[in-house]
Amino acid sequence: MSNRQILIDSLPTGALAEDHFRAEDGSMPEPGDGQALCQTLAISIDAGARAGLQGSASYAGAPRTGIVMNGSTVSRIVSSNDPAYKEGDLVSAPSGWQEYAAHDTRLLSPLPDIEDPAAYLGVLGGTGLTAYFGLFEIGKPKAGETLVVSAAAGAVGHLVGQMARIHGCRAVGIAGSDAKCDRLVSELGFDAAVNYREDNFRQMLKEACPEGIDVYFDNTGGDVLGTALFRMNENGRIVCCGVVSQYDTTNPAPGPRGVPGLLVNKRLTMQGFLVFDFLDQYEAARNVMLEWLEQGQLVAWQDQFDGLDSAPRAFVDLLAGGNTGKRIVRVAS
Amino acid sequence: MSNRQILIDSLPTGALAEDHFRAEDGSMPEPGDGQALCQTLAISIDAGARAGLQGSASYAGAPRTGIVMNGSTVSRIVSSNDPAYKEGDLVSAPSGWQEYAAHDTRLLSPLPDIEDPAAYLGVLGGTGLTAYFGLFEIGKPKAGETLVVSAAAGAVGHLVGQMARIHGCRAVGIAGSDAKCDRLVSELGFDAAVNYREDNFRQMLKEACPEGIDVYFDNTGGDVLGTALFRMNENGRIVCCGVVSQYDTTNPAPGPRGVPGLLVNKRLTMQGFLVFDFLDQYEAARNVMLEWLEQGQLVAWQDQFDGLDSAPRAFVDLLAGGNTGKRIVRVAS
Numbered sequence: 001m002s003n004r005q006i007l008i009d010s011l012p013t014g015a016l017a018e019d020h021f022r023a024e025d026g027s028m029p030e031p032g033d034g035q036a037l038c039q040t041l042a043i044s045i046d047a048g049a050r051a052g053l054q055g056s057a058s059y060a061g062a063p064r065t066g067i068v069m070n071g072s073t074v075s076r077i078v079s080s081n082d083p084a085y086k087e088g089d090l091v092s093a094p095s096g097w098q099e100y101a102a103h104d105t106r107l108l109s110p111l112p113d114i115e116d117p118a119a120y121l122g123v124l125g126g127t128g129l130t131a132y133f134g135l136f137e138i139g140k141p142k143a144g145e146t147l148v149v150s151a152a153a154g155a156v157g158h159l160v161g162q163m164a165r166i167h168g169c170r171a172v173g174i175a176g177s178d179a180k181c182d183r184l185v186s187e188l189g190f191d192a193a194v195n196y197r198e199d200n201f202r203q204m205l206k207e208a209c210p211e212g213i214d215v216y217f218d219n220t221g222g223d224v225l226g227t228a229l230f231r232m233n234e235n236g237r238i239v240c241c242g243v244v245s246q247y248d249t250t251n252p253a254p255g256p257r258g259v260p261g262l263l264v265n266k267r268l269t270m271q272g273f274l275v276f277d278f279l280d281q282y283e284a285a286r287n288v289m290l291e292w293l294e295q296g297q298l299v300a301w302q303d304q305f306d307g308l309d310s311a312p313r314a315f316v317d318l319l320a321g322g323n324t325g326k327r328i329v330r331v332a333s
Numbered sequence: 334m335s336n337r338q339i340l341i342d343s344l345p346t347g348a349l350a351e352d353h354f355r356a357e358d359g360s361m362p363e364p365g366d367g368q369a370l371c372q373t374l375a376i377s378i379d380a381g382a383r384a385g386l387q388g389s390a391s392y393a394g395a396p397r398t399g400i401v402m403n404g405s406t407v408s409r410i411v412s413s414n415d416p417a418y419k420e421g422d423l424v425s426a427p428s429g430w431q432e433y434a435a436h437d438t439r440l441l442s443p444l445p446d447i448e449d450p451a452a453y454l455g456v457l458g459g460t461g462l463t464a465y466f467g468l469f470e471i472g473k474p475k476a477g478e479t480l481v482v483s484a485a486a487g488a489v490g491h492l493v494g495q496m497a498r499i500h501g502c503r504a505v506g507i508a509g510s511d512a513k514c515d516r517l518v519s520e521l522g523f524d525a526a527v528n529y530r531e532d533n534f535r536q537m538l539k540e541a542c543p544e545g546i547d548v549y550f551d552n553t554g555g556d557v558l559g560t561a562l563f564r565m566n567e568n569g570r571i572v573c574c575g576v577v578s579q580y581d582t583t584n585p586a587p588g589p590r591g592v593p594g595l596l597v598n599k600r601l602t603m604q605g606f607l608v609f610d611f612l613d614q615y616e617a618a619r620n621v622m623l624e625w626l627e628q629g630q631l632v633a634w635q636d637q638f639d640g641l642d643s644a645p646r647a648f649v650d651l652l653a654g655g656n657t658g659k660r661i662v663r664v665a666s
Contacts (some may be wrong), residue, residue, distance in 0.1 A: 051594075051598075218593060221592075221593045221594065225593060238593075240593040240596040240597050241597065242597060243593055243594045243597060246594055252590060252594065253590075254587035254588060254589070254590050255587060255588025255589045255590055255591065255592030255593070256587070256588045256592065257585060257586075257587050257588055258588065259554075259588030259589065259592050259603070260551060260554045260558060260571075260573040260576055260588070260603065260605065261384075261554065261576045261579055261585065262605075263573040263603055263604065263605035264573045264574065264575060264576060264605040264606075264607075265384075265605070266605065267604075267605045267606050267607055267610065268604070268605050269602060269603070269604040269605075270592070270593065270596055270602070270603045270604075271596065271600075271601070271602040271603075271604075272593065272595075272596035272597040272598070272599065272600045272601050272602075273597075273600050274597075274600055277600065
């Protein structure tokens, strides 16, 4: 029995391409003491992982070649040397892009079985929790305020806008195509959505936010952040969640004009966060989101590629804005 | 009797110069109903007023020529049509650069008489309060943490560093000359001070902060902000107080690289504020600072020019970094 793996073959110096990865048939790992063998069911494809392939500082550490590409998965236990985990158990596992991995069980989190376990990579996983804590703990929206979210059709963004609406805010999305914008409004109930690739994007954003912006949830950085910054209301909050405009390059853009001048004049707050900071509130947040899902107030979009070998394509396309909702690679069922 | 005034003669398109102002002998104002005639004792010279001479947005509103240059003063009542104010009373008055002004008394704040009323423009006025609330309410330093302040020999900066030390922090100043740096350490007890004009400024700042930066109090923006940003510790706070590097130009620099990427990776907060937000706590803060002054824990530097006609020179020189401590123009005693 072999273990199909996708390795980092070379580090990108410009835009990432599929041939920065290579597939190999490795040998089946043997779980040691206190370990379990996990079969990958689905892999989370995250724009943030691109930062880990850069030489610059990132919370993922320094990049290397010849290793399996990293990524969160939902996996099923095949065999276990820890009595707390048994064959067939569903777990969250940091297996990366491969069919099987042996892990110390302290690296696993047990998951309740549900109809589609891949939901634990999206709305019920780090993605949904990032949207939830970023919006409510960092953005601190009040009912009646205007929230704007960039990469609004993305994994985090499409949830943020819906949660803001549930909370009583006006929700405006920024996305990269008219088709995405249409779906945000017609399918998810966003109050407005604006295509940042249009020449008159600034004017369109202004019209979509007639009372200015109180909370800007930034998944992109770059020019989109710069534009939103100039529409912020006094005492506005900018949630710094991701920098997708800057990941796929070795020459990041300078920061937006208006930093720090506008922060002073308008008393703005810009705050970065990582979802892990809210670990002790995960369960409570998941329960709230589950209730919204059951009531149909929250809709989770999934954007699926099939087969492990599709992972490089799924990732490169994601960085170009090809996804709508949470992108995953389905490896096994 | 005449009223000497300094007017805005033209708006700067590049660096501000003395000849953007002109002096005139106006007529003595007559206080109307509910007004008082105020004689200017001393004028506060603030870098932030430079922003008000730019076409861009500022909390001071749009700039105009042919009007008296704005500025806070300490003044004495000459005559009054409001029984709540009487001849000889000391007040804070928004008179700007002139010897006399008639004001609606609701624009005045009564001040207790002290040996040098000009202290109400510095440590006991908006300057000291800005240092106090910016540091404690926005920066939220903890004992043992490292605080860095830019424009550290300036009106706000020299107070911020001392307050941080009183609070148990390591205080590091950034200033524009070796002489200023020496005085910060030897006279005010800063733990270290670094000259940003030195070629190896980055390395010097790193060595002055061996445990990184927890709170960065930014009075400058620009490259100094960019450099400090890369030394911030996780969960660090950047207090956005002023942008002196950007005031004296019509072409502000782009924002620092690392915004928003580093804010995400290091969970940093950047927050702007205006001192007026803390109006209800002014008295309590003044009492704390008065106690520190009396105990000799806090030293307030005053940097004085004499005579109303020196105001343009005092202002232009301030923007070039010529001041050490709080710059005022003494008009009368």
